[in-house]
Amino acid sequence: MSEVALTLFLLLILFALLGSGIWVAFSLLSVGMVGMLVFTEAPLGDVLATTVWGASNSWSLAALPLFIWMGEILFRSRLSEDMFSGLSPWLTHLPGRLLHVNILGCAIFAAVSGSSAATAATIGKMSIPELSKRKYPEHMLIGTLAGSATLGLLIPPSIILIVYGVATEQSIARLFIGGLLPGLLLVGLFVGYVVIWSLANPEKIPPGETSLSFAEKIKRSRRLIxxxxxxxxxxxxxxxxxxxxxxxxAVGVALSLLLSKYTGTLNMRTFFDGLMGATKTSCMIAFILAGAAFLTVAMGFTGIPKMLAVWIATLGLSPYALLGALTVFFIILGCFLDGISVVVLTTSVIMPMVEQAGIDPLWFGIFIVIVVEMSQITPPVGFNLFVIQGLTGLNILKVAYAAIPFFLLLMVALILIVAFPSIVTVLPNMMGG
Structure with missing residues (x-):
């Protein structure tokens, strides 16, 4: 059987399992088992046991549940209210006014959450009622929230960057550093778009509140400190x-608990709810990672990644053409799977091609995250769209339509990091790894 036919056979099994509603982790394990049983003579039981244990017994992976727990603690605190009252006095004279609270609020929460859906839910609970009450345009309110919430995947500490780092054996610290400038670039693009749109449509932005003195602004912002x-x-x-x-x-969890206690939102109920939420999410991700690790090893035994890399090489694709093809592939895949599943599903097959094309794996990690961000606001399974639909009760297509400009801005950011890779690599290289 040729490498293409072999790959298609295993892909059909994978999509059949995923389409039937079986957990992603079980689907990955099952495809790996089929691949090894049918196409190799390797000892399946031994390989499965050692791979799953090795994937679970990783010190780098310990950061994952801790960062998730930190986000869960702050999700249950009054952080969103503090951000609105702290940011709004400074934005009165900026074109777009309080629409920027969505963008800056999402950027701040992304830096303590690491999750796109949690960012959309937390900021949306606060901003949608407040901005609707002030008569801000609905499509801009929803669009800024949907687009900016994707920053939760990129601005460190990003859960998906931890997953990518573990799956590809890249330095998580360097990935975090590499995500900083692209994250700030996206914030700048979003703010710039809102400013330009507001200058073009001044009549659609409600009048600002009474100007406050500098001392009063500082006083209102003290809860942000x-x-x-x-x-x-x-x-x-x-x-x-x-x-x-x-x-x-670990330090972040301790400080989050202290902050939650200081603001009066920490009690036994919120503590255990946060702990259980973090445990469930962490177990799900760890289970998917274990399944992906086994699939990676199984693919190695079948020789598929090497054969595909050789096949791709015979096509004579330039690195730019390969990135273009992968972008389309990831966006389509992201329409049906969450971002973490997309990353762990594809790394075993994609990374040999990427490395053969001479693409920096660290840079490629940020590239993948931005593409996955795009898929978060792409129907039918854009997770951010569902979160915002749940908050607003609006039709999913209306929410998706409002997010289109921000999808295009993510595409602009993608083009910029391809044209200027140093946007990603300059800080990690300065830090010396």
Whole structure:
């Protein structure tokens, strides 16, 4: 059987299993087993046991549940209310006014959450009622929220970057550093779009509130200070090399608990709800990673990745053509699967092609995350669209339509990092790894 036919056979099994509603982890394990049983003579039981244990017994993976728990704690705090009251006084004179609360609020929460859906839900609960009450245009309100919530995947500490780092054996700290400038680039693009749209449609933006003195603005923003210090402490300790991502995550959990206690939102119920939420999410991701690790090893035994890499090489695709094809592939896949599943499903097959094309795996990790961000606001299974639909009760197509400009801005960011790879690599190279 040729490499293409072999790949298609296993892909058909995978999509049949996923389409039947079987868990992603079980689907990955099953395809790996079929591949090994049918196409190799390797000892299936031994390989399965050692691979699953090896994938689970990773120190890098310890950062994952801790960062998720940190986000769960702050999700149950009054962080979103603090952000609205802290940010809004500074945005009165900026074209677009309080629409920027969605963008900056999502950027701040992304830096403590690592999750796109959690960012959309947390900021949306606060901003949708407030901005609707002030008569801001509905499509801009929804669009800024849908687009900006995708920052949860990119701005560190990003859960999906941890997953990519573990799956491809890349430095998680360097991936975090590499995600910083692209994250800020996206914030700048979103803010710029809102400013331009508001200048073109001034009559659609409600009048600003009464101007406040500088002292009053500072007073209203004081509740933001603990959150900013938390972000600076966690991210700064990683960038400066003082702490590993896992150490910083542990400190982040402790500081989040203190912050939640300080704001009066920590009690036994919120503590256990946050702990259980983090446990369920972490177990799901760890299980998917274990399944993906076994599929990667099974694919190695079948020789598919090597054969595909050779086949791709015979096509004579330039690195740009390969990236273009992968972008389309990831967006289509992201229409049906969540971002973490997309990453772990594809790394075993895609990475040999990427490395053969001479593409930096660290840069490619940020590339994948931006493409996955695009899929988060693409119907039919854009997770952010579903979250916002649940908050607003609007038709999913109306939510998707409002998100189109931000989908295009993500595409612009993708083109920029392809044209100027140093946007991703300059900080990790300066930090020396």
């Amino acid at each position: 603990p959150v900013v210090l938390l972000i600076a402490g966690v991210i700064g300790s990683i960038y400066s090399g003082i702490a590993s991502p896992t150490d910083a995550a």
